Amino acid sequence: AVPLVVAISTAVSAKNGLLIRNRTAFENARNITSIIFDKTGTLTKGEFGVTRFKSVSDHLSDNDLLQIAASIENSSEHPIAAGIVRKAKSKDLSLQEPENFQNITGKGISAKLNGKEIKIVSPGMLKEQGTDAPTDAFKTDDETVVFVLIDNALAGYIALADEVRPESLSAINTLKERGIKVYMATGDNQQVAKAVSEQLSLDDYFAEVLPEDKQRIIKELQQNGEFVAMTGDGVNDAPALAQANVGIAVGSGTDVAAETADIVLVNSNPKDIANLILFGSATYKKMM
Ligand code: ADP
Ligand code: MG
Numbered sequence: 356a357v358p359l360v361v362a363i364s365t366a367v368s369a370k371n372g373l374l375i376r377n378r379t380a381f382e383n384a385r386n387i388t389s390i391i392f393d394k395t396g397t398l399t400k401g402e403f404g405v406t407r408f409k410s411v412s413d414h415l416s417d418n419d420l421l422q423i424a425a426s427i428e429n430s431s432e433h434p435i436a437a438g439i440v441r442k443a444k445s446k447d448l449s450l451q452e453p454e455n456f457q458n459i460t461g462k463g464i465s466a467k468l469n470g471k472e473i474k475i476v477s478p479g480m481l482k483e484q485g486t487d488a489p490t491d492a493f494k495t496d497d498e499t500v501v502f503v504l505i506d507n508a509l510a511g512y513i514a515l516a517d518e519v520r521p522e523s524l525s526a527i528n529t530l531k532e533r534g535i536k537v538y539m540a541t542g543d544n545q546q547v548a549k550a551v552s553e554q555l556s557l558d559d560y561f562a563e564v565l566p567e568d569k570q571r572i573i574k575e576l577q578q579n580g581e582f583v584a585m586t587g588d589g590v591n592d593a594p595a596l597a598q599a600n601v602g603i604a605v606g607s608g609t610d611v612a613a614e615t616a617d618i619v620l621v622n623s624n625p626k627d628i629a630n631l632i633l634f635g636s637a638t639y640k641k642m643m
Contacts, residue, residue, distance in 0.1 A: 372621030380617030
């Protein structure tokens with residue numbers, strides 16, 4: 356039976372950009388009762404466009420704010436960063452070279468620019484440091500808003516929008532028809548997570564999660580008897596991918612995620628993930 360499974364798996368791999376690192380996990384696909392998708396780049400396109408940006412500092416114009424933010428974001432690989440840099444370039448703003456660039460895991464980035472410490476952070480991190488968001492920052496439910504801090508003082512905000520992938524809804528419906536509960540975990544804010552969750556009729560969602568939270572969420576589901584699949588695309592997802600009964604690394608993303616996962620999918624399309632779960636079950640049935 357083993358060579359048959361390997362043969363079929365290899366055939367699928369060639370077609371769909373699928374790498375099975377752990378055959379047991381692939382066969383385990385038939386037992387999955389819950390799946391947790393990441394949001395950005397998996398359920399959504401992961402292409403953020405800037406919708407609004409505003410300085411709240413008397414010393415900075417809106418464009419100054421965008422120029423500073425883009426100079427820092429130019430060193431980041433987050434899809435939010437690409438959107439901010441694109442917007443600055445479209446306005447012909449020239450970018451500066453920051454020093455000491457750092458990721459603040461799951462919360463934002465920081466760097467030095469012209470002797471000042473610049474941070475670009477999530478609403479959660481803004482709250483953590485005791486700063487209130489300006490009342491006009493959150494206008495709609497589907498915008499992701501990040502905040503720019505200069506030497507820890509709020510300088511402004513940038514709102515961006517991503518879109519749900521057209522394939523997500525049918526993939527989720529396929530999984531639900533098989534009795535699999537579908538969840539989403541995201542580092543993004545509550546409003547955005549709720550909006551995406553409602554659009555896709557998810558069973559539940561977890562917003563503003565840090566990488567270590569993902570592992571805990573999986574553990575809790577497992578303690579409730581769930582057999583959990585989880586998708587992840589980043590270095591930070593490695594512990595959660597390891598915790599999951601079936602860890603699926605998506606996207607061409609990071610090697611670390613891929614090394615920890617049971618299954619690696621080149622595309623982060625949820626349709627491929629639904630197919631792979633269906634195919635795992637079909638492969639098993641053929642073996643019987
Ligand atoms: P997700 O993959 O679900 O978007 P992340 O952990 O990658 O979650 O990011 C969580 C949040 O951290 C983002 O929604 C954003 O608020 C903030 N963040 C992360 N990276 C950046 C960045 N380069 N610039 C600004 N904000 C960022
Ligand atoms: Mg991410």
